[in-house]
Amino acid sequence: MPGVLTTGFVVLVAVCAALLYPTVERLGAFRTVQPTGSRDCITVPELQSCEDIALDHSTGLLYAACSTVQDRINWLHWLPEIQDRKQYEYLATYDASSRTVKRLDIAPGGKFDATRSASLHGLDVVPSAANPKELFLYVINHRLPATIDEFVKNGTVDVIEVFKTRAGSATLEHLHTFSDPSTMIGANGISGSPDGKSLYFTNSEGKKMSWRDTLQRTLEMFRASTSVVYCHVDKGCSFVASGLHGVNGIVRAPSNNTLYVASSTHALILVHEVSEDGTIVPTETIPMGAVLLPSLRLSLIAVEGLPVDNLAMDKDGVIWAAAFPKAITLATCMQDYTFQCRVPATALSVSKGKAPAPYTVERVFEDNGTITSGVTAVVHDAERKRLFMSGAMQQWLTVCNV
Ligand SMILES: *[C@@H]1O[C@H](CO)[C@@H](O)[C@H](O)[C@H]1NC(C)=O
Numbered sequence: 001m002p003g004v005l006t007t008g009f010v011v012l013v014a015v016c017a018a019l020l021y022p023t024v025e026r027l028g029a030f031r032t033v034q035p036t037g038s039r040d041c042i043t044v045p046e047l048q049s050c051e052d053i054a055l056d057h058s059t060g061l062l063y064a065a066c067s068t069v070q071d072r073i074n075w076l077h078w079l080p081e082i083q084d085r086k087q088y089e090y091l092a093t094y095d096a097s098s099r100t101v102k103r104l105d106i107a108p109g110g111k112f113d114a115t116r117s118a119s120l121h122g123l124d125v126v127p128s129a130a131n132p133k134e135l136f137l138y139v140i141n142h143r144l145p146a147t148i149d150e151f152v153k154n155g156t157v158d159v160i161e162v163f164k165t166r167a168g169s170a171t172l173e174h175l176h177t178f179s180d181p182s183t184m185i186g187a188n189g190i191s192g193s194p195d196g197k198s199l200y201f202t203n204s205e206g207k208k209m210s211w212r213d214t215l216q217r218t219l220e221m222f223r224a225s226t227s228v229v230y231c232h233v234d235k236g237c238s239f240v241a242s243g244l245h246g247v248n249g250i251v252r253a254p255s256n257n258t259l260y261v262a263s264s265t266h267a268l269i270l271v272h273e274v275s276e277d278g279t280i281v282p283t284e285t286i287p288m289g290a291v292l293l294p295s296l297r298l299s300l301i302a303v304e305g306l307p308v309d310n311l312a313m314d315k316d317g318v319i320w321a322a323a324f325p326k327a328i329t330l331a332t333c334m335q336d337y338t339f340q341c342r343v344p345a346t347a348l349s350v351s352k353g354k355a356p357a358p359y360t361v362e363r364v365f366e367d368n369g370t371i372t373s374g375v376t377a378v379v380h381d382a383e384r385k386r387l388f389m390s391g392a393m394q395q396w397l398t399v400c401n402v
């Protein structure tokens with residue numbers, strides 16, 4: 001009997017290890033960070049904790065949704081301290097040619113309530129199809145519920161704000177707030193339309209979960225519970241894809257109907273075709289990171305890839321993805337209230353490849369936490385040859401000449 005038990009136990013451990021290995025590998029437990037790419041970079045400390053950034057390609061102006069590291073931690077951990085903040089989250093622009101930061105004000109008259117904004121998350125900037133001088137800004141806003149007690153128990157209430165502006169202007173005109181608790185669960189990445197009326201966003205969680213509930217969060221990583229939602233001013237919001245693994249960044253090609261969605265936990269980009277009515281149809285998947293040649297650890301190693309966060313597309317149609325070569329350090333840093341810890345970062349570019357590989361995934365930039373730390377968004381200005389990198393927990397914006 002003991003022999004059978006021992007064998008059973010060994011088999012059980014082996015099965016668990018086999019199941020867990022790709023995840024542990026993907027979290028970067030065994031990976032070494034290899035500094036790669038341009039070191040011709042500057043840091044902009046005025047732009048701290050910008051979870052997402054977006055480029056106006058025609059002017060080269062960068063838009064950013066920023067905060068402070070302390071606020072981000074308070075929000076992530078649902079800490080009541082969030083009500084004691086001295087400043088609120090803000091949107092800003094960065095002009096790399098003059099190195100100037102401009103904070104954007106919201107024109108009075110709209111329904112935007114800054115005092116309830118707990119955390120700004122995914123951001124998209126889209127030139128208006130009707131008036132090329134105008135830009136639409138789409139931003140995910142994690143709002144405080146009515147009481148702080150509700151926040152401590154259930155976290156924030158997600159809404160999506162739409163603004164109108166002109167490149168260079170310091171004022172945003174608030175157009176619309178999308179609010180739909182049945183589909184806005186853990187809103188994360190966003191991709192807006194050029195008419196200011198519709199958008200796609202990802203829910204990176206299937207239900208509200210506090211960071212304090214580590215076990216539940218970890219188990220969720222193995223479940224296909226995340227989704228993509230389409231919202232239209234006239235039609236409301238509806239799920240267009242669900243049962244997905246850990247979706248996060250989302251970007252739509254400006255010239256056609258292709259929608260790219262990052263699956264963080266599976267290290268993939270899921271490619272979809274957008275239909276007239278807003279629904280989406282999956283077409284193909286792009287694996288992130290090298291798929292190594294078969295080896296002894298073959299089937300397990302072959303799934304190695306980097307967890308990806310936000311996606312952006314440059315003027316040449318190349319997709320840029322923020323990735324975590326050692327995602328495991330991110331979890332540790334989220335518990336670090338000294339803000340001294342550093343999270344290695346990778347910027348991946350995904351371009352059309354030559355047959356037989358339909359796509360080429362390149363590590364354009366990698367850093368051990370010196371120039372960047374925990375990059376959640378990478379934006380490439382193909383025309384002016386600049387790479388912008390920001391992060392929810394990064395205490396500056398990084399700008400590199402590439
Ligand atoms: C938290 O959410 C649950 C489920 O939606 C609800 O029943 C509960 O009343 C909420 N708690 C607070 C304090 O609002």
Ligand SMILES: *[C@@H]1O[C@H](CO)[C@@H](O)[C@H](O)[C@H]1NC(C)=O
Nearest residue numbers: 253255256257258316317352
């Ligand atoms: C859509 O546009 C992107 C970006 O330019 C391009 O890579 C992709 O091949 C296009 N897709 C189709 C189906 O034409």
Ligand SMILES: *[C@@H]1O[C@H](CO)[C@@H](O)[C@H](O)[C@H]1NC(C)=O
Nearest residue numbers: 035341342343367368369370
């Ligand atoms: C990162 O690498 C640099 C040199 O390449 C080294 O000086 C520094 O200590 C490293 N930092 C961390 C956090 O590992």
